[in-house]
Amino acid sequence: MSVIPAAFFLQTDVVSLANQLIGCRLNTIIDGKFCSGTVIETEAYAGETDKASHAFGGRKSARTSIMYKEGGIAYVYFCYGMHYLFNVVTAVEGVPHAILIRALLPVEGIETMQYRRGSKVKFSQLTNGPGKLTKAMGIGKSHNGLTLERGHIWFEETSEKRKGEIVATPRIGIDYAEEDALLPYRFVWTPSKSHKEKLI
DNA sequence: ACACCGATTATCT
DNA sequence: GATAATCGGTGTA
Numbered sequence: 001m002s003v004i005p006a007a008f009f010l011q012t013d014v015v016s017l018a019n020q021l022i023g024c025r026l027n028t029i030i031d032g033k034f035c036s037g038t039v040i041e042t043e044a045y046a047g048e049t050d051k052a053s054h055a056f057g058g059r060k061s062a063r064t065s066i067m068y069k070e071g072g073i074a075y076v077y078f079c080y081g082m083h084y085l086f087n088v089v090t091a092v093e094g095v096p097h098a099i100l101i102r103a104l105l106p107v108e109g110i111e112t113m114q115y116r117r118g119s120k121v122k123f124s125q126l127t128n129g130p131g132k133l134t135k136a137m138g139i140g141k142s143h144n145g146l147t148l149e150r151g152h153i154w155f156e157e158t159s160e161k162r163k164g165e166i167v168a169t170p171r172i173g174i175d176y177a178e179e180d181a182l183l184p185y186r187f188v189w190t191p192s193k194s195h196k197e198k199l200i
Numbered sequence: 201a202c203a204c205c206g207a208t209t210a211t212c213t
Numbered sequence: 214g215a216t217a218a219t220c221g222g223t224g225t226a
Binding site for chain 3: 083
């Protein structure tokens with residue numbers, strides 16, 4: 001397992017990056033607790049030209065200015081009055097690209113995730129949504145703008161190859177984005193059952 | 201299995 | 214004042 005350096009996220013093709021993140025491990029050490037999960041669903045948000053992006057048309061506000069910074073930091077924002085959503089800022093400074101992490105397969109720190117999500121929540125539901133995984137991993141407002149590096153929030157490449165199919169589909173919950181709502185910027189990986197056992 | 205809907209509030213206009 | 218990159222509960226089949 002090798003840590004993915006912040007510089008990895010300087011690549012300017014955010015759609016390709018969203019695909020590359022599938023199968024990587026997302027790790028957090030928050031409140032002294034280590035948690036880890038395999039990334040199985042992402043979405044690319046292509047900045048100023050993407051009607052689904054918060055930065056569409058070059059919009060820059062207190063919330064979105066973080067996306068204009070150099071790639072390799074977290075963009076965490078509050079959604080629907082209830083949930084935190086975790087994104088990776090990508091591309092060079094001035095280009096507001098980001099990747100939303102939408103689902104994980106829990107790997108380590110499962111007791112902690114279960115505690116944070118509530119004891120009634122089924123294992124399969126721990127991190128299968130963007131608002132759920134931030135809660136399980138302990139990610140919140142205070143992590144907005146944090147550099148992705150070992151010890152806080154970071155990604156790792158794993159030795160496991162991605163087996164099974166990765167499909168590209170339209171993104172979720174962005175009907176307001178008109179024609180851009182149809183772009184295949186969402187990546188979903190459904191590992192084969194035997195492969196899944198190895199991942200956990 | 202799938203559709204519908206209410207919760208709850210920071211952020212932007 | 215309206216909106217929102219969601220979630221979980223309820224209802225019907």
